[in-house]
Amino acid sequence: MKALQARPARTDATPAPLVWTFDGPFERCLADLEDTLRRAIVLVGGVSGIALAIDLSLPALRGRVEAGDAVQPAWGGFLDALARLALPVPARVRHLRSAGPLLTLVIAYRD
Template sequence: MRRSSPVPRSGAPERAGEDVPAPLVWTFDGPFETCLADAEDTLRRAVILVGDVSRVALLIDLSLPSLQARVRAGDAVQPGWGRFLEHIERCGFPASPRVRHLRSAGPLLTLVIAYRD
């Protein structure tokens, strides 16, 4: 079983105070619930890095072929997705993230965080 591992595709800075490149992009692959937990953790860290949740726009790309493979492997979408959305609300986001469903194979989740200076 593969453990999900966030892989920053844009060189995210190592500590706060440095210039933050825009947008920040991470990919997650593996069991659905693990990907959601890792994405939530990454999102929390990114908000801390950026400094204010009101400055953040969030997009999640979800690969439907990868999700289908995970469901065939026994993963369930609910209740994990519902918990993920609840945790995002607790972070202070004004709305649920935009989720773009991709028909192409690739990483299960791609988390894109854009922000205003």
């Protein structure tokens, strides 16, 4: 009689997305978001299986602009940096009308 071998459990579940929030001066948040994104790409093993979304809180942005932060050229530089990453799908930027952290980064990925 052949002995039964244990097989690893099969998991078809999609891994949970990675989520970070950023609040503070606009340019600093963009730099931190870019750094975090680069680190996350290394963590998940490359860009081939990821999709990312960025939520931008318009009330928080208005507060940053009123405090003296400039949107450009930081935003344009950030978009250029995203383009250089060669993501399989362009990042989705969602403009939220609700208060919250200035930026939220959500990375969904496949193993």
